[in-house]
Amino acid sequence: MESFLVAFSNAAWGLPLLFLLMGGGFFFMFYSGFLPFRHLGHAINVLRGKYDDPNDPGDINHFEALSSALAATVGMGNISGVAVAIATGGPGVLFWMWVSAFVGMATKFFTCSLAIMYRGRDTNGHVEGGPMYVVTEGLGKKWKPLAAFFAIAGLFGTLPIFQANQLTQVLREVVLVPSGIATTNPFYWNLGIGLSLVFITSLVIFGGIQRIGQVAGKMVPSMVVLYMLAVFYIMFVNYTNIPGAFxxxxxxxFSARAVLGGAVGAIIIAGARRAAFSNEAGIGTASMMHxxxxxxxxxxxxxxxMLGPFIDTLIVCTLTGLAIILTGAWQTSDGNGVLMTVTAFNLAMPGIGSYVLVICVVIFAFTSLFSYSYYGTKCFSFLFGAKYKHYYNYFYVLTIVFGATASITAVISLIDGMYAMMAIPTMVSALILSPKVMKAARDYFERMKDFKEELKVKD
Structure with a gap:
């Protein structure tokens, strides 16, 4: 099974998908005339709630939407995913993650604008958004097979198995084994940790999107600040290595000489693959939340x-990458996931580094575990009806046990492959409907300009 999943993932992440994601992102960037980037200040004002209207349709405010989306994206992909990327492609992969993040900001502007523009209703009449509704409402009912394709891939692509796998690994190797616990029968200890994760996750996700949004809104800012402070310390004690690292x-x-036999194309794919796993630009998950x-x-x-990829990849992933490169952990660690990051923290903060990272990992993993369930229930609801969507959560929490006991190779290959499948409907529909977004953007900013001029007159 593991070899099949690896082959499926590698086949899915070929040059055609790279062209669709990266090429599509560059198209959005230039087609918009860099419009999203030119209005970064306005985006922050919207996030601060300056334009919130409690009577508008929807379930959560702008800040909760971004926090919930970040709760899913700023997670184990930023800690373990970056380590996997560097183990696979060397330090240069971080550069291609940056490129993917920049084009990902433009991609998210288009895909998430469309998620509001073409909201549909589920079988209970509740307003919903996401790529499946963008396809059916924006492109028409004849495109519904493409929407169903996204929803089927989304049922598996948003499973919590990677988060469960890496959280279990770090708890066992950093906390339990050094304490003389879990030194034998690792499968049963993994199973026990997995069942504990099921219990804690169930307390939140069965409360629905409002509870997820509230929890994420409280946890995401604190987890990002804590992690940033820890890595800033690592950078401070290794400040002489910073120029060499960059x-x-x-x-x-551009040489990929350290790994991959000098295959630059392969390192670009590795960077785009891990960036997509981290910030999910073009995948469609964030569109469902926003x-x-x-x-x-x-x-x-x-x-x-569009602020998501900036925070997620350009800030958090870069911090992880620098911690691993500055300390030399990418050359000395035997691990290719969270344990490589553990090595980096231990090298910089002997005795306490691993425990600092455990705190960050626990918060990162749980916020992802909470948020991903929402994506799966939306896909399930689209396919089988809203009244049955709660059944997906039972399947969801059970797969946490699978993730806790399976190998990281099998887990990450399954998620990678399904992400690739989800990207096809998301990017195809966004590219076709991109003129609609630009028309709406020109209208919106013209209205904002008139609104500001009216305020000046009144003053």
């Missing part, structure tokens, strides 16, 4: 959504 990143990005935002202005939500 030089290595840029040099290896589609629940309380707003009737699609462009506002698109602007808020």
């Amino acid at each position: 030089a290595m990143i840029f040099e290896d990005a 589609g629940a935002a309380k707003t009737d202005e699609p462009i506002r939500e698109g602007l808020v959504a």
Whole structure:
């Protein structure tokens, strides 16, 4: 099974998908005239709630929508995913993650604007957003097979198995084994940790999107700040290595001499693959979360959504990558996931580094575990009806046990492959409907300009 999943993942992440994601992102960037980037300040004002209207349709406000989306994206992909990327592609892979993040900001502006623009209703009549509704409402009912394709892939692509796998690994190797616990029968200890995760996750996810949004809104800012402070300390104690680290990143990005036999194309794919896993730009998951935002202005939500890849990849993933490169952990660690990051923290903070990381990992993993369930229930609801969507959560929590006991190779290959499948409907529909977004953007910013001029007259 593991070899099948690896083959499926590698086949899915070929050059055609790279062209669709990266090429599509560059198209959005230039087609928009860099519009999202030019209105970064306005995006922050929207996020702060300056334009919130409690009477607008939707379930959560802009801040909760971004926090919930970040709760899913700023997770184990930022800690373990970056380590996997560097183990696979060397330090240069970080450069291609940065490139993917920049084009991902433009991609999220378009895909999440469309998630509001073409919201549909589930079988209970509740307003819903996401790529499956963008396809059916924006492209028409004849495109429904493409929407169903996304929803089927989403049932498996949003499973919590990677988070469960890496959280179990770090708890066992960093906390239990050094304490003389779990030194034998690792499968049963993994099973026990997995069942504990099932219990804690169930307490939150069965409360619905409002509870997920509230929990994420409280946990995400604190977890990002804590992790940033820890890595800033690592950078401080290794400050003399910082210029060399950046030089290595840029040099290896175009030579890939350290790994992959010098295959630059392979290192670009590795960077795009891990960036997509981390910030999910073009995959469609964030569109489902932002589609629940309380707003009737699609462009506002698109602007808020584009902040996701900036925070997730350009800040958090970069910090992880620098910690691993500055300490030399990418060359000395035997692990290719969270244990490589553990090695980096231990090298910089002997005795306490691993425990600091455990705190971050626990918060990162749980926020992802909470948020991913929402994506799966939306896909299940689209396929089988809203009244049955709660059944997906039972399947969801049971797969946590599978993730806790399976190998990281099998787990990450399954998620990678399904992410690739989800990207096809998301990007195809966004590319076709991109003129609609630009028309709405021109109208929106013209109205905002008139609104500001009216305020000046009144003053």
